[in-house]
Amino acid sequence: MPTTPRPQFPPHHAYRNSLKAVSKKPVRHTPLVTLTLLLTTPAVLAAALLRPRSLTRRGR
Structure with a gap:
């Protein structure tokens, strides 16, 4: 029985970096003072x- 090769996924850190690029910019908050x-x-x-x-x- 031949084995099928597993699909290659990018490393986890590459996935996280691509998510950061897509995420929204931080909302400007009112200063504490x-x-x-x-x-x-x-x-x-x-x-x-x-x-x-x-x-x-x-x-x-």
Whole structure:
């Protein structure tokens, strides 16, 4: 019984490199500092505006 030759596949690293060329470019993300400021600024302003105020203004 004759054996059939196995098909030759490219090495795994060649396959991975070809996938990288086809993949999408990375999406630009918002910088961490900007994101932090966008999240914390409204909270700080709301806390300052909603802070209870005393009727007397002693010490200021």
